[in-house]
Amino acid sequence: MAPSTRPCRKNGSKTVGERTTAMTRKRELLADERESAWDEPARQRASSLEVQVGEVITKLREHERFELFGNVGREELPRPDQLDMGGKFLVNKQRIERSxxxxxACLMPKGAHLHLYFNAELPAEKLFPYAQQLKNTMFIRSKRALLxxxxxxxxxxxxxxxxxxxxxxxxxxxxxxxxxxSPENASWMKWTDFREQFPADMTFGELDSAECWAPEKMIITPNKAYAEHQTxxxxxxxxxxxxxxxxxxxNYASVYRWYIGNAKCSWTSQDPADDGVGKLGHNEQMEIVCEEVEKKKQQYGDRFPFGLKIIYCTPRSIPHAKMKSELEDCIKLKLAYPDFNLYDALLLNAKRIGHGxxxxxxxxxxxxxxxxxxxxELCPISNELLELLAAGLHCTLNADNPALYR
Structure with a gap:
């Protein structure tokens, strides 16, 4: 058999033509990816000033990657004070606040807060001074005896x-x-008595030991979220x-009104009045919401064109009878405070979903x-590592439950 006349390749090396073709295809792949990137439309229409600002932001980000967070590629293991800039939110929260x-980002114009729970907007520490005033009607109970x-x-x-x-x-x-x-149980204890008997080894400003301990039961800390055996x-x-x-x-009238005025939004479940006897029903809650929003509109004027929408929802775990009464309340509220979103609901074309x-x-x-x-509707704790933007999905950033994340 005659010897082959094809050029011999050493170690599987490519010819110049093949290398050129591979490089061309690589450039095409990179260009295609760039074209489909979520921020490409903004890049295409950016002004020269916006391009310059983008370059400054990029330099600042890389500076903070090294100087503020500190965990960059190196041979040594990172020290405890060196964090990954793209790491978990609760671990990085204090660094982020120094960024x-x-x-x-805080100074940039915002649109709307689309995903925010009413009863977790303000820190519990701000509510305890009000609870102190209800000496005979604020109660606490525990799932176990505290021994x-x-x-x-x-x-x-x-x-x-x-x-x-x-x-x-x-x-x-x-x-x-x-x-x-049990309807005959005696699990409630007056908050005043609880505070007096609580171990007195913690204080914070005007808060006593019990008021320092209780918020820890209401927040999600890094240890709770990222513990080795957590699920x-x-x-x-x-x-x-x-x-x-x-x-x-x-869940009582005076603090509910104060909370609306300070948090400036949304909703909570059926609440009793301050004396623990009279009920503050859904209709009364709605009236308070409307009154406090109107006050905020007058207070801020053109500086803050404030408004809100209330999403009525119930926990899935409530009994059927309670669900029936909640739906009846919802229908009554719709009749009292109508709008035209039934047309949107009829078409069933959702505009956004929570978390994804x-x-x-x-x-x-x-x-x-x-x-x-x-x-x-993305929230820092639930979507911190998902590459949703890179997948071409449209995203908004929301606080969700800001008082719960420490």
Missing amino acids: IIFEI KPQDLAETEIQFNVLPKDTKTGNIFTENYDINWK TNGVWACFNQGTRAFKGLM YALLKHPHLVKKYADAKIFL
């Missing part, structure tokens, strides 16, 4: 405003009644326990969401 990039440090760390608590003659127990005794569901269900349980405890601190946490697990849906321009 110039974050300061610039040792482990109990303090692991229990769930709830607050509520109740009649002053409510049957009570002592949370700090072995025979404390932990059966919350998604576990974090969700922490979240639910926190919101349940938080809600009881603001599992969306990337369904690739066939990603393009449909992107093409339909359905926006995702």
Whole structure:
């Protein structure tokens, strides 16, 4: 057989023509990716000044990657004070608050807050001074008797405003009644008595030991969120326990009005009045919301054209009878405060969804969401590592439950 006349390649090397073709295809792939990038339209229409500002922002970001966070590629293991700029939100929160990039973001114009829970907007520490004033009607209960440090760390608590003659127990005794569901239970303890008997080794400003401990039961800390054996269900349980405890601190008329005025938005569940006897129903809540929003409009004027929409929802865990009464209230409120969103509901074309946490697990849906321009309401704790923008999805950034993340 005659020897081959084709040129011999050493170690599988490519010819000049093949290398040129590969480089051309690589440039084409990069160009295609750039063209489909979520921020490409903004880049294309950017003015020379905007381009210059973008370059400054990029330099600031890289400066903070090295100087503020410090965890960059190197041979040595990172020190405890060196964090990953793209790391987990709760770990990085204090660094983010020192960031110039974050300061610039705070000064940028905003549209609307699309995803914000009413009963987790302001820190619990701001509510405790009001709770102190309800000496006979603010109560607390615990899922276990508080006899040792482990109990303090692991229990769930709830607050509520109740009649002053409510049957009570002592949370700090072995025979404390932990059966919350029993109609004859004595699980509630007056908040005043609880504070007096709580171990007196913690203080913070005008707050006593109990008021320093209780907020820890309402927030999601890095240890709770990122513990070695933590699970998604576990974090969700922490979240639910926190919101349940938080809600009881603001479910009375005077603080509800104050809260609306300070938080300037949304909604909560059915609440009793200050005396723990009269009920503050949904209609009364709506009247307070409207009154306080009108006050804010007059206060800010043209400087803050403020408005809000209320999303009426209930927990999925409530009994059927309670769900029926909630729906009846919803219908009554719609009749009293009508709008035209029934047309949108009829068409069933959603404009946005909350979180979209599992969306990337369904690739066939990603393009449909992107093409339909359905926006995702992202929150720092739930979507901190998802590459949603890179997938072509439309996103908004929201606080969700700002008082719960520390």
